Every structure is written in structure tokens, then in C-alpha cells.
Amino acid sequence: MPAFVPSPRSASSPGHPTHAVDRAFLSMGRRHPDVRWDAGGIAYLSGPPPSLADLRAYAEHRLVELPLLTSRVEGGRRRPRWLPDPDFSIDRHVHEVVAEGPEGWDTALHTALNAPFGPGAYWGVWLIHGHAADEYAVCHRFHHACQDGAAAAVTFRTMLGGGEFSARPVPGKGRLTGLPRRVGTAVGLGALFAAAALTVRGRRPDVPFLPSGERRLWRGRVPADTLRRIGAARGGSAHDAHLAALAGALSAWSDRSGVPLPRVTALVPFDARRPDEEQTWGNRCFALPLELPVRTGPGRGAAAGDGASPGRRLDHVMANTRRLRGAASRQAIQDLVRCMPDGPTEWYLRRMLSPRVTDVMATSMPIADKAGLGETPVTGVALLPLLVPGHLFGVGLSFFGDWADVSFVTDRALPLGESLPELWERAVGELEDTPAPA
Numbered sequence: 001m002p003a004f005v006p007s008p009r010s011a012s013s014p015g016h017p018t019h020a021v022d023r024a025f026l027s028m029g030r031r032h033p034d035v036r037w038d039a040g041g042i043a044y045l046s047g048p049p050p051s052l053a054d055l056r057a058y059a060e061h062r063l064v065e066l067p068l069l070t071s072r073v074e075g076g077r078r079r080p081r082w083l084p085d086p087d088f089s090i091d092r093h094v095h096e097v098v099a100e101g102p103e104g105w106d107t108a109l110h111t112a113l114n115a116p117f118g119p120g121a122y123w124g125v126w127l128i129h130g131h132a133a134d135e136y137a138v139c140h141r142f143h144h145a146c147q148d149g150a151a152a153a154v155t156f157r158t159m160l161g162g163g164e165f166s167a168r169p170v171p172g173k174g175r176l177t178g179l180p181r182r183v184g185t186a187v188g189l190g191a192l193f194a195a196a197a198l199t200v201r202g203r204r205p206d207v208p209f210l211p212s213g214e215r216r217l218w219r220g221r222v223p224a225d226t227l228r229r230i231g232a233a234r235g236g237s238a239h240d241a242h243l244a245a246l247a248g249a250l251s252a253w254s255d256r257s258g259v260p261l262p263r264v265t266a267l268v269p270f271d272a273r274r275p276d277e278e279q280t281w282g283n284r285c286f287a288l289p290l291e292l293p294v295r296t297g298p299g300r301g302a303a304a305g306d307g308a309s310p311g312r313r314l315d316h317v318m319a320n321t322r323r324l325r326g327a328a329s330r331q332a333i334q335d336l337v338r339c340m341p342d343g344p345t346e347w348y349l350r351r352m353l354s355p356r357v358t359d360v361m362a363t364s365m366p367i368a369d370k371a372g373l374g375e376t377p378v379t380g381v382a383l384l385p386l387l388v389p390g391h392l393f394g395v396g397l398s399f400f401g402d403w404a405d406v407s408f409v410t411d412r413a414l415p416l417g418e419s420l421p422e423l424w425e426r427a428v429g430e431l432e433d434t435p436a437p438a
Contacts, residue, residue, distance in 0.1 A: 015083040016068065018145075021283035021337070023080070024346035025145035026073065028353075038117075040141035040384040041152060041398070042217070043160060047376030049129035049136035052096040058373070059125060060090045062159050068146065068281050069093075069123060069155070082281070085120075092118030099130035112139040113215045113384070113409075122146040138373070144386060148285040149365050149396075150271040160371035160378060209413040211389055216410050219382050220421025222428050224404040230428070233436035234311075236318040238404065239364050241431060242397045243268075243321075244314035246362060247292040248427030249420055251308070254294070256423075257415045264292045264392075266362040267352055270324070272337040286337050287352040290320055290362075310427070311434040355390025364397035371400075382407035393417065 018026075029037050050058070063070050071082040095115070099108035105128075112126035122143040129136035140159075142152060227238035234240075243266065254261040266289070273284040293316040323329060340348075351357055363385050371378040382405060383396025393410040406424050410417035 015081040016281055018080050018082060019282045019284065020340060020342050020345040021285060022145050023342055024349045027346055028350065035389060037144050038141045039144055039386045041156060042137050042139045042382045043378045044137050044380040045373060045376045046379045047134055049127065052127060055127050056090045056094045059094050065158050066155055092121050093123060094125045096127045102131050105131040109217065113217060141384065148283040149269060149363050150273065151281065153365050153367055157368050160373055209415060212412045214412040215387055216412050216417060217382060218408045218418050218421050219405065220425045221403050221405045222425055224399050224402055226428060226432060227404050230431045234314055234318060240314060240317050240321055242364060243292065243317045243362065245424050245427035245431055246395060247294050247313045248310060248430060249423035250294045252423045253416060253420060256419060261294050264294045265358045266290045266292050266360050267358040269363045270333060272334045274334055284337055286333050287349060289352060289358055310430040314431060353388050360392050361385045361394040366399040369401060380405055384409055
């Protein structure tokens with residue numbers, strides 16, 4: 001990989017206002033400093049790795065297009081702004097982990113997943129290599145106040161190039177004549193989501209382990225067209241198929257691990273950016289709860305039995321996601337995210353992240369058709385969703401090239417966490433073998 005000459009950052013680069021969701025994550029970070037509030041992703045590449053010096057020079061060169069990543073929060077707690085950081089140093093953000101041969105990969109990956117950020121940094125990149133002569137990985141992690149998943153996907157494409165930006169389904173520009181109806185829809189959805197946030201389940205999964213605070217990553221993959229065909233056969237999406245397979249995988253994991261799962265609710269992030277909004281800055285996500293049809297439980301009745309069938313699981317998921325696909329619903333969620341004040345925003349996020357309301361973080365993101373670093377192509381990617389204490393795990397589905405890559409981020413103490421990708425792949429196969437309704 002050739003060396004790159006860093007481009008100077010403009011000293012007059014304007015600040016950028018924080019959003020209510022940014023401020024909510026900053027506040028939660030202050031309230032709970034022991035919680036890891038970072039997410040991210042890993043790119044796996046085929047070819048000889050660059051030196052750390054070359055990677056730092058390359059990253060600084062690309063950061064000219066990502067001004068948020070060279071900024072810091074200033075202005076107090078009420079209305080802080082992202083402002084250019086005059087003390088920014090690439091050395092505090094880009095690091096290296098060298099594996100001690102092929103057997104050292106797991107240790108090196110564990111180090112990159114759990115290493116703290118540099119002093120004053122909101123993100124970090126770790127070059128992971130040494131386990132093979134022609135393979136390496138680049139791990140990017142960021143504080144959730146800095147970015148959400150959609151913004152991080154743009155960062156991926158900017159840093160590693162190749163492919164088109166994801167096609168986000170967004171409504172057209174609103175008209176003033178439709179404003180009263182938009183307000184009514186947004187208020188109605190807001191009341192519905194607030195009611196969901198107040199729902200405290202009588203019984204949580206009885207997880208027989210004490211969290212260690214150390215994260216592990218487990219990966220699986222299927223052809224992307226497989227998920228698309230499964231969803232389309234019933235009038236749904238690839239994401240619907242993923243969530244139905246996740247429910248099936250959780251049912252099988254519960255049987256293997258002996259952990260009862262009477263009820264599982266996934267927290268699904270929703271990209272609420274407007275068509276005219278900058279995609280690389282901050283957060284414009286809204287967290288939606290979705291009950292997963294995992295398994296039959298005592299006293300749950302016939303509906304739970306229906307959920308044990310792969311096809312019925314998919315129908316159950318689609319029934320819950322269909323109401324959010326329309327342009328009116330998307331517009332209402334965007335209006336909520338744009339206008340909701342700080343207090344209600346933080347209250348809602350804290351409630352949705354609570355293990356008394358949700359059990360797993362489940363996100364998905366189209367990444368790119370292809371990517372590379374110099375002459376080395378990216379061969380696969382893994383999302384690193386937020387892992388909240390008390391949640392079973394975080395699961396991310398990324399679409400890259402011809403593949404749908406699933407990643408499970410678990411606490412080290414979760415029993416049989418390594419089996420989750422295989423169980424998900426098997427559940428996808430069961431959905432594929434299920435005849436479509438006539």
C-alpha cells in the first residue's frame with residue numbers, strides 16, 4: 001500500500017449542531033460511565049496489510065471528507081456543538097494489534113473489540129494482522145453520540161471506497177397542505193411508542209450468568225439473494241426474513257443452552273434522516289421495539305404454537321413491520337425525530353434500551369457492492385451493534401456484495417454464544433424450504 005500525504009483540514013470549518021439523539025447518548029454516557037456506548041464494524045481484507053504509519057496517513061487523508069471525525073463536542077450540556085478539534089491527532093485514533101501467528105487471531109480480535117478509546121477520542125480504528133501473510137482486518141468503533149449505523153456506513157464507503165451509497169427509502173418533500181395530517185400521524189405514533197416504552201414485562205429471560213463486560217464476535221453468512229427471495233415470496237423484505245430467522249435461532253439456542261425465553265423483544269433502529277440531511281453527521285435514528293415469535297411457552301396459547309413454524313414466524317414479523325413501511329409512517333417518524341425535545345428523547349431511549357423492555361439490539365445495514373484499501377479488496381464485513389448490559393446480545397446484518405453477513409456481539413459469559421450464527425444460518429435454510437402461501 002503506498003504512502004499518502006495528509007491533506008490539511010480547514011481551520012475555518014464550521015461547527016455542526018448536535019441532535020437530540022446525540023445529546024441523549026452523551027447524557028447516558030455521563031450517567032452510566034461504566035457502560036460501553038460504542039458500536040462499529042469490521043472490514044476483512046485479502047492481501048498484505050499496510051504498515052501502521054501508512055494506514056494513519058491514509059486515514060488522515062480521507063478524513064477531509066468526514067469532518068465530524070476530527071471534531072469534538074463543546075458548548076456545555078444544553079446545546080453543545082461539534083466543533084473542529086485543534087488538538088486532533090491521528091495517532092490517538094488509529095492503532096495496531098498484531099496477532100502472534102494463526103493461533104493469536106482470537107486474542108487480537110478481542111483486543112480490538114474491547115480496547116478503550118484514546119484520551120478525548122470518540123472513535124478509534126484498529127489494524128489487526130499477523131495471523132496470516134495475506135489477510136488482515138480493520139476495526140472501526142465509535143461512541144454512539146458521534147454516529148449511528150447509517151452514518152457509519154457512509155464512513156465505511158468514504159474510507160474504503162467502491163460501491164454506491166445505500167438507497168434509503170425516504171418520503172418525498174412534505175407539503176404545507178398536508179401538515180395537520182402529518183402532525184396527527186406523528187402524535188399518534190408518538191403515543192404508541194411511548195406506550196411501548198412503558199411496557200414492563202412480567203418475566204424476563206432467566207440468564208444464568210454474570211456479565212463479564214468483555215465482548216465477543218461471532219459471524220455467519222448466507223447469499224443476500226436468499227434472504228431477498230424468502231421475504232419477497234410473502235410480500236416482505238430481506239430484513240423480515242432475517243428477523244424471522246433470528247427468532248428461530250433463539251428458539252434453538254434456548255433449547256441447547258437451557259435458558260428459557262418466554263418472550264423476546266428486539267430493539268430495531270430506524271434511519272429517520274430526511275432526503276436533504278447530511279448522512280455522515282451524528283444520529284437520526286429511532287429505536288422501535290419488535291416482539292419476536294421465538295417459541296411456545298406455558299400458557300401462551302395457540303398463537304405461540306403458530307410462531308414455532310418458520311413460515312408463521314415470518315408472517316408474524318411482517319405483520320408488525322408492514323405498518324412502518326408506508327411513506328406516511330416514515331414521514332411521521334422523521335417528524336418525531338426532528339422535533340422531539342431533549343427530555344422525551346432521552347427518556348424514550350433509556351426506556352427502550354432497558355432490559356425490562358427489550359432483550360436484544362437487532363440492526364441491519366446495506367454497506368456497499370465492493371470496497372478495498374489500496375490493492376487489497378474487502379472480502380467481508382461485520383457490524384458491531386451496541387451491547388447493552390442486561391441484553392442477551394446485539395445482532396447486526398450487513399449486505400456487502402453478494403452476501404448477507406450476520407454478526408452476533410455477545411458478552412464473553414453468554415452460554416453457547418458461538419453457536420448463534422450457525423443456528424441463524426440453519427433457520428434461514430428452514431425458511432427457504434418453507435413453501436410460499438398459495
